[in-house]
Amino acid sequence: xxxxxxxxxxxxxxxxxxxxxxxxxxxxxxxxxxxxxxxxxxxxxxxxxxxxxxxxxxxxxxxxxxxxxxxxxxxxxxxxxxxxxxxxxxxxxxxxxxxxxxxxxxxxxxxxxxxxxxxxxxxxxxxxxxxxxxxxxxxxxxxxxxxxxxxxxxxxxxxxxxxxxxxxxxxxxxxxxxxxxxxxxxxxxxxxxxxxxxxxxxxxxxxxxxxxxxxxxxxxxxxxxxxxxxx
Numbered sequence: 001x002x003x004x005x006x007x008x009x010x011x012x013x014x015x016x017x018x019x020x021x022x023x024x025x026x027x028x029x030x031x032x033x034x035x036x037x038x039x040x041x042x043x044x045x046x047x048x049x050x051x052x053x054x055x056x057x058x059x060x061x062x063x064x065x066x067x068x069x070x071x072x073x074x075x076x077x078x079x080x081x082x083x084x085x086x087x088x089x090x091x092x093x094x095x096x097x098x099x100x101x102x103x104x105x106x107x108x109x110x111x112x113x114x115x116x117x118x119x120x121x122x123x124x125x126x127x128x129x130x131x132x133x134x135x136x137x138x139x140x141x142x143x144x145x146x147x148x149x150x151x152x153x154x155x156x157x158x159x160x161x162x163x164x165x166x167x168x169x170x171x172x173x174x175x176x177x178x179x180x181x182x183x184x185x186x187x188x189x190x191x192x193x194x195x196x197x198x199x200x201x202x203x204x205x206x207x208x209x210x211x212x213x214x215x216x217x218x219x220x221x222x223x224x225x226x227x228x229x230x231x
Contacts, residue, residue, distance in 0.1 A: 190204070
């Protein structure tokens with residue numbers, strides 16, 4: 001009787017295992033083909049075309065660092081936007097590859113306008129975000145102060161523009177953003193995602209941003225309570 005009662009459960013488990021293995025077969029076949037093309041045929045494959053994980057096939061190859069040899073990481077590129085007070089107002093998880101940062105800025109700007117009803121007063125970022133098209137878009141949206149460092153050789157007019165006091169102040173704010181990314185990773189442990197699938201990866205980043213903002217809010221409120229009252 002017990003074996004008869006457990007039989008449907010065993011069949012259900014076996015079916016789930018079979019379906020999982022069947023879903024892996026195309027990936028295994030592609031990984032084998034990929035190895036032959038790279039090792040035997042000495043063919044160079046773009047990073048977007050490579051499968052680096054059978055259980056998380058959405059995983060991308062991310063090359064970080066400017067000097068060689070560059071660090072290689074596996075996961076997804078994440079772009080953060082920070083507003084006054086250190087709060088993270090938006091984030092982007094890049095589904096495919098490791099695109100240049102300047103291609104990610106327009107979506108962040110449009111999202112800021114949608115969320116707050118107006119463009120930011122100051123737009124600050126490193127040289128990776130700079131492009132004439134991005135500066136033009138920022139002006140069209142109504143950004144008053146655009147502090148994006150232009151890479152490479154600069155004209156005398158551009159050097160004078162980037163030496164302005166407000167520009168330097170905006171760049172100091174941007175330096176704080178760089179530190180914020182490290183704090184977010186340490187505070188809410190975003191270095192490794194325990195969820196599965198690309199949707200799970202996005203959900204993990206979203207929860208991490210919420211947790212990081214709550215930490216910032218708690219610290220701010222604690223600081224205000226500890227501030228001495230005027231005599």
